[in-house]
Structures are given as C-alpha cells and as structure tokens.
Amino acid sequence: MRIHALLLGAALAAFPAAAQTAPNAEEPPAAGVLTRAPELIAFVPAEYPPDAEAAGIEGSVELSIVIDEHGEVQQAVVVDPGPHPGFAAAALHAVQQFRFRPAEIDGKPAPVEIAYRYDFVLRRAPPPPPVEAPVMLTGRVIERGTRTPVAGASVDVGGVATETDADGRFAVRGVAPGPAQVRIVSAEHETFTVTETIEAGKQLEVEYRLSRRSYDPYEAVVRGERPRREVSVHTLEVEEIRTIAGTQGDTLKVIQNLPGVARSPFGIGLLVVRGSEPAETNVYLDGIPVPLLFHFGGITSVVSSDVIESLEFLPGNFATRYGRALGGTVDLRTREGRDAFHGAAQLDVFDGRVELEGPLAGGTGFLAVRRSWVDAVLAVVLPRVAPDTANELRVAPRYWDYQGKWSRPLLGGTLSLLAYGSDDKLEFVDRSESSGRPTFYLSTVFHRVGARWRRTIGPARNDLVVALGRDSFDVLQSSNFGILSEIRSLTLRDALTWRASERLTLEAGVDGIFRSFDYSIYAPPLNAPGSIDQQGQERPEATVGESARGSWLAPAGYVEADWRATTRLRLVAGLRLDGDSRLRGRKTWLDPRVSAFYDLRAGTLLTAAAGLFGSAPQVQDLTESFGNPELGAQHGLHLSLGVRQALPWSARLELTGFYKRLWDLVVPTRATDAQGNLEQLSNRGHGRAFGLEVLLRRELARGLFGWLSYTWSRSDRQDDPTMPSYPEWHPFPLDQRHILALVLSYRLRGDWILGTRVRGVSGNPYTPLDGSVYDADSGRYQCIPAPGRYSGRLPGFFQADARLDKRFVFRSWMMSVYVDVQNVTNRENAEFRFPSYDCSQTVAIPSVPVLPALGLRAEW
C-alpha cells in the first residue's frame, strides 16, 4: 500500500526549511541573497519497491538536487541510499522528473542545490473522509525548541489523514468518537504519535510539538552556485562553520584556515593573504568598510557570528567593485531578522551576548549586543591572587559591540537600515606614576550607521549603500608616546547591474569615501631605521608632537562586463579608477582587471585572471612627523590560474596558482631631504609573492563537513635602496612556505557535533643576531642583526584542536553547550625568538598552550 501523499509531504517540507537560509552560493555575487526558495510545482511519486513493500521496509533516501534557473532538475545525486537497495533508484527516477519554480537570488532566477529527503513510508490507504463531516480535531504543529510552524506534515487521526498548512495548522473531519491514535509524519522531524479521546459533538483543539531529527544547523543549508566574477573566492555559510574547532564559535577566525592565508602568531587576527601586509586586506560588512575585524587584535571578531549570514573571502584578483587593497577582501553579509520573535543568549570564556529579532514596523529586524566580562572576572579574582596587579589595572581589557538591522520592502525594492559598532578599552596605571596618568591606555572605537537599498527593475538591478562612520583610535604610553585620532567618514557605494542579453551583463558603480580627521600624536623622534637608539626610554623633552585636522576624498568608479563568449567560455573584464586627494603627487590610478572561465567539461572549470591593484598609504604613514606626506599610492599586479573539479561524495577540488608583483611599496628609508631631515618612509619598496593553493572541500553530507587546505607559497621583499639589505630580496616577515589545515566537523546522533582542526605550518622567518652594543644611556643592550634579513626560520608549527557540541531541545527553547580545546597535544610551538639581555642567546617563545574553552547558548 503506497501513500504518495506522504512522499509529497516530505518533499514540500524540505522547502520551507531551505527557504530560511541563503544559498551557500559557492560563487554568488557580493549582493546575492536568496530572495525566494525553489518551489515544487510538479511532483512525481516514486515507485515503492515491491519487495520492500512486501517486507514492510520503510526508510528515507537523501539526495542532493541541483535545480537550474529554469526550475529543471539539472542533477540529482544520491547521498544516502536508505535501508533498501531499491529505494535509491526509485527516488532518483522520481526526483529527476520534478519541476520547480526556480529559486531567486536577488530577485532573479538562479541555480541552487538543495538537500532533499525522500521518505518511503507504508501505511493503510486512508478511507475517503465523509463529506462535510464535522471537524473533530483541530490544531497546530510546531517545532519543539524553535516554535517554528511545521508545514506539509502528514496528520493521521484514526485513519483519517490531512496535512498541515504553511502555518502548521490542520483540521480533521469525520473521526469516530473514542480513543484515536494521532500520527504525524514530517520529513524533517521525528514521527510523533499520541492518543486522543474524541468526543461526539465536540471539537478538540490541540498543539503538537515535533522534535526535529537534527537541530544541527547544517540541515537547512542551501548550496547554490552562480557565476562569479572572481576566479578565487571562498564562500562560507556561517551555519556550516560556527562549530569548527579552535575558533570558540568565532566565524571569522575560520578565514585563517583557508588557502592563501598565513597563520597568525598567537592566533591573533592578522589576515596575511598571499604574502601581503595585514593592512592590505579590506573588510566589508554589508558593503560598508569597517576598520578592524577583531577585538584587541584577535580575541574575538567585532561582529557577532549570530548575525552573519555568509562570508566571502577573496584572496586576490577581486572584481573592480573592490579596491584600495593589495592583498585580499573579506565581504561579510548579515542575515535578515526572522518574521517571528526569537532571541538568543550566549556566554563563553570571553563575553556574553544577547540577540533579539522579530517583526518590526512592517519589516523584520534584529539587534545583537555583546560585552566582554573579562574585566568583571578580574575585578573579583585579581585582588585575591595578585593585589598589586589589581591596583594597577584601572580598566581591564573590555570590549563591546553591537549590530542592528531592519529591513522592509520599499519603492519596489528592499531597504535595510544598518548599525554596527565596536569599542575596546584597556587602561593600566603604574603605581609609581604619581600623576595618575595611565602607563598604558588603548581605546579603539568604531560606529557605522547606514542604509542599503536594493531593487531589481527588469533586467537591471541596483544596490545602493550609504553609511556614516566614526572611528577613533587612542593609545597612550606614559609621557613617551600617544596617539589621539578620530576619523569621520561618509561612504557611498552604488552598483548598477544590467543584464543586456543572455550572454552579456554590464555593471557600473561608484565607491567613494569622504573622511574628515583630527589627530594628535606625540612620540620619541624617529631615528633612521635600524639605528642604535634609546629603546623604551621616556624622553619627554625629545618627544615630537603633531596635531592636525583636515579631510580627504577617496572617490572611485568602475565598469565591468561579464560576457559569455561561447557556451564554454566566459570573460569578465573591468576597469577601476581610484583617487585620493591626500596624495601630493599623482592622485589617481587606473586598474584594469580581467578574468576568464572555461568549462572544460561537466564539473571541470578552468580559470585565469590578471589585474592591477592599488592602495593609498595608511593614515599614519602620511603624517609630517612620523611619516612622509610625499608618499604616493602602492601598486600590485595579480595573476592567477586555476582549475576546479567537482568530485563525488559532495566534494570538490580547487587548485590555484598565483603570482603577485608589488611596487611603490611604503618602506622605511634612511634617506634625508635637502634640509637634512629624515624622509622616514619612501615608496621605493618592492615585493613579490607566488604559490600554489589546494582546497579539497566536502559540503555537508551524511553528517560530515570540512576541508583540507594546503598552500605552498613564497613572499619576498626588497627594501629601500638606502637600507643595508638592498638590493637583496628577503622573506616577508610572515612568509610561510607550507600551510596545511584540515578542518572536519561530524554530526552524530542526538544533536552531538564533533569537530577537529589540525594545522601544520612552516615556521616564520626571523633575523638572526650578530652580537650587540651596550647603550650606556639606557643601560640596555641593543642587538645587531645578522647580514641576512629574515634569513633564519623558526621550527614548524603543528597544532590540533578539538571541539564537542551538544544541543538540548526543550519545549520552547534550546540550549547548546560546547567545549573547544586548542592545542590538545599541548605542543610547544615557537612564535618568535627572544634574546637574552646581551643578545648572546635566544630562546623560543611558545605559542598558546593547551587551552580549553566552554560556551553556553540558549535560543528561544
């Protein structure tokens, strides 16, 4: 006896879940958001294998289905064949005949890949319900823990069947009075049974809560692939990666495990991408540039993982919509608030956070706030264990951040109002400082408020972002060193995309930033780089001060064409013009970029790209006293060549070779100008980096998700001609020849997730020492570097991390607990070499020891 209604119910149930998430978008554009999930419009029932039916075997087949932009099933792959050998073939045959209304990304039909479960369930055919029989049982089916309505579930009451609607509601007519067994079957949930007593002439109202088969967030991920304009892009869905070991649930730390990214010392948040300086990688949040990614350089990211929907990491050769960077680009997108009220609270070793979301003023929104509680713990603990330190620590390290977003339809498009901010502070007062001045004070603050409006009109789509920002950075070190700075910014980004034909898409945009600034700096005078100076000595009378205020405009515009030249060949070519009014010399630069994609055969894609990139010097590099106002822009050439191969078992392999040439780099110089003043910095540095990146990635299937990433690379620099190291090339300070990272996450039954991260990385280069000179004025030795700059190499780094997550589901809420252990083998990895007082010996300073962390999270 085959009940196809159940199969249809399973199919429909899969889609609302899919619709709750954005596409994985292996290569979606930066603005790609799943605006409509695919909808099944033509269902074809599978043939129940006769022997399975005879033997009474039930079960499910898990499939992965690729639906093209026309709603056709382009590819269907059996992921789990289920308990009977005939199920897979029957399900596959049926699914391949499905028709869907296509998914839409940014309002346009787009291909997506979905996970689909086809249930084979045996039961008696329901007798036809009596015509106009009275409703005997009515109610609603919602999900236990999340209170989400369960749509499309099959409800069987004493042999009378019906289905839940989109809101999870159902009504059953014509049930005979007396005890009746209620059985509810949903593809995503455990089967629910209960016995109700039906009384004649009475309507019984009920609410049933179904337990989801797995509350693993992976369950609902939609994976899609759309043509990208970059040949190298790594897209991570937050729901996939928030349980990766060694990250304490911090999504953004996962970037450091992707190909092309060097390992940061002590796990701090430097993004060293393909051998470029950390400052040469830009970070965007919903299209708005943000000045930093992590609190205190690496404790945790400044954006809560709870509100991030996806993360795109572009290690090089990025499209013309991005600029002002020689390294890579990180594009974070926040999710939309849900249309029902929900909340979450989380506590971990560093901070606590609260998030609320729900419908608001005709739209949906969320607000997330996080604050560290390290200072509160230290205030309690330190007076007992280290009273002296407690007296000196006026403000313990503390940080907080917030993210808010509200979206609603407006003028035919979608308007989002955005607000983000972060505030870090640390203050330390030495007891000997009679004035009470802080011995060390650090404050880093940024705020952004903005609006984003996206609209599709026929073949055109516009994405407008306007944002106001305020950044301040203050650091004081007694009377010896201080920076007080504030920058206010107005960002305007607009991208207009026009699909001129099936083969040609054009995009033009502006990317402008206006900034006004105030700063005051005082610091010891800068001596010629490398000179024997009075390191660390306070010299108030020699201190150099500089205060200034002003403004500058950094406008940029770009055009780009995306042309499918043949059925196999696609070309993307663009031109970006950047300007910076601060620069005294040449104020503009033009960067042409081109990418090519060639479909060698089904599942095999060849890529190539070349382009110029430019960036203005950092703010501090252009100051009169501590930089060189004559500096100009830095430039780079990026080349890359790659192949992407789809593999069985939901896996794929990517190989990318890259070469980067950098010139006009800002580097220290010993040159003096005509008046004898030290120039301090020049544009006469050069760099080069090349390497090969390998990524073997498995999307979540059968509970397993992860990737293996390997990078072989080399990054070198050539200093200013006045420096002793010139003309020799030397390694970049974070040049790591081999970078291997294995990330695995395995979902177990009972909402357990087990994860590990294993890393093996070449040691960083360092400059060996060759004796010392005693500085009689300070009483300290100063080491003399050996002739070969960065000619030494630290031992290799190896670290294994492990993580265990468990989710407990209650009636209306859920709680997750995790234990995340870094460096489980407690291996001592050298981060750098520290010299003895006279530089005659050095010792390796080890990285993080075994470090367990515990986190708790409640969602309702």
Add this chain to the structure above:
Amino acid sequence: MPRPVTLAAALALALSACNTGFAPQYLVADLRILAVRSQVTGSLAADARLGDTVRLTALVANPLGRAPLRIRWATCIPDGTEALPPCLDPEALRDVDSLLAAPGVVALGEGSSIEVTVPEVAGAFDRLIARAEAEPALACRLYLELPVLVVADAGGKREVAVKRVRLIPGSEIAATELAGAYVTNSNPVPLAVRRVPSEDVPCGEGVPVLVPCWDATACDAAGCGADGFCAAGFPAGRGVLCARADPGAADPPYYQCAPDGARTPFFESLDWQWYVTAGRFPEFTGVGNATGDAVEFEAPAGPFTIWVILRDGRGGEAWFERQVPGG
C-alpha cells in the same frame, strides 16, 4: 593603525609570563661596560658647549681580571642632519675594527677616563637652530648628540658601548626666544645605599652598605673605610637595598614643547640599576635588569662586588662601586 600596537601589546603580555632561563643582566660574570659618564670639567654638567673640556669616564667591570684591558674612545662628528652616523649604524658596528678606521670616525683617546674638547660643530648648530625656529616643538630638544663609542678589549673579550653626549648651543641663541627652552642637564649624585630587613623599615635606619664618606660622621658606629665607603659589614642573606640621591644636586624641571610652542615642565625621573658579581635580586629573574630605588637583594656570604648606577634619563649618569669582603 591599531593593528601593530595591539600586536605589540599581545606580545608584551605573552612575554611577561615567560621564564627564559637566561642569566640575569644584573649578574656580572665577565668583562662588561656598565656605564659611561660625560662631565664638563669643573662642574656637574653633563651637557657641553663648544670649546668645553669634557671628562668621559667608563665604568668597566672585569671580574675575571682579564688582561690587558684596553679601552678606546671614538666619535662621529654630527653634521646637524638626521642622517644615520656610522657610530650608530648596526651594520658598521658589526665590524668595530673597520669602523674605527673608517673615514668620519674620530679617535678620542684610550683609557678608562679621558678628557676631550668639544669639537667644532657650529654649522650643525645653525641647522638645528633654524629647524627649531621653524618648528616650535623642537625648541625643547635644542641639542646635538655626539655619539661616543667605547670599545673595551681584555684577554680576547670585547665589549662595545655607545654614549650620546649632548652638545648645546650657548651664545648662538642667547638673545632669541629659544633661550631657556632646553634646560641644561647635570649628572645626578647618588647619596647612599642602605640595607633594611624589609620595606617596612625606614631607609634611614638601615645598614650603610654603600655610603661614601670622608669621615665617620656619615657612618654611624661603623666608621669610614679605606675604600671611601662606610666600613659597615654587608649582612649576608635577604634584605632590601634602598638608594637615595642627593636632592641638592637635582636639576630644575625641564620642558616638553608642544607643536604650538607651549612648554610642559617635567621633573627628572631617576633610574637606579643594580649589578653584582654574586648574590641574587629575587624579583628580577626574567627579562630586564634589576632596577628601582628599593630592591630586594640576597647577599652572598663570600666576597662580591656591587655596582649601583643612577641615570636621570637625560644623559646624566653616576654610580657607586664597592668590593664587599666576605664574611
């Protein structure tokens, strides 16, 4: 801008917890240059004017008695620009013998103490004054640094030190607004080091372990020793050494100039550094030297030498050195 600073802070935090296993800097086991003082003859002034005669003295510890001990002095004449002089260039200092023979490096003499006459640097002063007139923030550091190299060789062991002697203009700025912006520096004068059982005991009640004397008046009952210090015994074991400078020799406040020319007064911050050939400063086992005007010290039972060096942070230096007999 924030990233390098936070990185440095993180590294510093990491370091503070490290036990490197190195021998501490305060323990003098072999040839070392511990301090170099410049003093204008006939005064306490550490800063010199054109034509002044300056006595340069090196405090060289040679606990192994390596011989022969040879101390050479050399300098690089400043030109008033910010170009790196070879005397401060690590690349050049890697080969000191070549450096001493290099053009532009002027030999000053040999011996643990020499007298030199300030060389002619008038052209350099002109450039310095012109810059200070253009940038008021530079008025408070109206001096040229004369980098002096000290090379000590003894029995195959070599130590190299750099001392910056401040050369200040005199009549060149007498009638200008720059006069008085820079306050001439004098060498500090250490007064006494006493040992007390703990920090709770007033320093004045301590044993005069390093108190110079001309007669017994400063030495309580101990009497004045032949080495010029009070003859009190140095108690073995743990105690606190507290040091006092002569307040009468303290300099007046000096100034920090803001970009708008405003002057902020600062008092000198005295820095005491301790060295011994034996014994232990238990608070200073990690990175850095034994410093402070009150330090815990565990004295050995046997003989040892102790040095305490006083610096004023502006180039002024002075010290005590005493060989403590055993028992």
